[in-house]
Amino acid sequence: MARHRKPLIAGNWKMNLGLAESEALAKQIKSSLPETPHCDIALFAPFTALGAVRAVVSSTPIWLGAQNVFWEKSGPFTGEISALQLKDAGCQAVLIGHSERRVIFGEKSADLRKKIGAVLDVGLFPVLCVGETLQEHQAQKAREVITSQIQEAIAEFTRQKLKSLTIAYEPVWAIGTGKTATPGQAQGMHDFIRNRLAALFDNEFSLQTRIIYGGSVKTDNIDALMAEPDIDGVLVGGESLKADSFIRIINFARRAIHV
Numbered sequence: 001m002a003r004h005r006k007p008l009i010a011g012n013w014k015m016n017l018g019l020a021e022s023e024a025l026a027k028q029i030k031s032s033l034p035e036t037p038h039c040d041i042a043l044f045a046p047f048t049a050l051g052a053v054r055a056v057v058s059s060t061p062i063w064l065g066a067q068n069v070f071w072e073k074s075g076p077f078t079g080e081i082s083a084l085q086l087k088d089a090g091c092q093a094v095l096i097g098h099s100e101r102r103v104i105f106g107e108k109s110a111d112l113r114k115k116i117g118a119v120l121d122v123g124l125f126p127v128l129c130v131g132e133t134l135q136e137h138q139a140q141k142a143r144e145v146i147t148s149q150i151q152e153a154i155a156e157f158t159r160q161k162l163k164s165l166t167i168a169y170e171p172v173w174a175i176g177t178g179k180t181a182t183p184g185q186a187q188g189m190h191d192f193i194r195n196r197l198a199a200l201f202d203n204e205f206s207l208q209t210r211i212i213y214g215g216s217v218k219t220d221n222i223d224a225l226m227a228e229p230d231i232d233g234v235l236v237g238g239e240s241l242k243a244d245s246f247i248r249i250i251n252f253a254r255r256a257i258h259v
């Protein structure tokens with residue numbers, strides 16, 4: 001069956017890389033790309049490197065992304081950054097509710113809902129991260145957890161408003177652990193998420209929404225992951241810090257979607 005959704009290959013650099021390293025990595029990725037890539041590519045750089053990466057990717061199809069945002073427009077919120085400031089810095093996309101934000105910084109669904117609203121209001125693309133912990137996974141609660149994470153974050157919006165939404169399924173037990181969900185496990189959850197989206201909104205919305213996978217994505221599992229019908233791309237942590245690996249991930253994806 002033809003894929004309706006253009007794949008998104010995204011790198012989440014997390015709290016890594018200085019200015020020179022960020023610039024060098026972005027340049028290497030840029031120089032490896034064809035003029036019209038087969039997929040969308042996003043680099044979620046640290047706040048401090050947004051300017052440097054923007055200078056490299058501004059006239060390319062690579063999206064600049066931020067890893068977090070605050071929902072207020074401006075004001076006395078020391079240490080926070082608004083959606084408008086991110087747009088001003090050249091961002092096109094924002095990660096919302098990465099599991100490290102949920103687990104380490106206690107972000108709750110109510111916060112994420114406000115962040116999604118703020119991001120959509122200024123015309124940026126939200127990438128909502130969802131995923132179950134190891135404990136929830138072992139207790140067979142993954143589906144229940146994912147259902148409430150999605151529902152609480154997006155149910156209040158209209159499907160028109162959520163047109164640019166991407167969902168990233170990142171099982172917490174697979175992040176940075178070297179343990180990957182098998183392509184079959186990931187496909188099963190992506191299919192489940194798509195069905196939840198259909199139940200919350202409608203079929204058309206569920207078919208147009210990109211659902212990407214994250215958690216120990218590497219050069220040797222990208223092909224099998226991308227071959228699954230409901231895996232519309234990947235969000236890569238550790239391997240996105242190495243130019244060669246990330247470029248190979250982009251290229252493996254290309255091969256996979258052409259077969």
Ligand code: 13P
Pocket residue numbers: 012098170174175176177178214215216217235236237238239
């Ligand atoms: P790793 O690819 O290092 O497991 O990280 C995944 C992730 O958290 C991407 O957002």
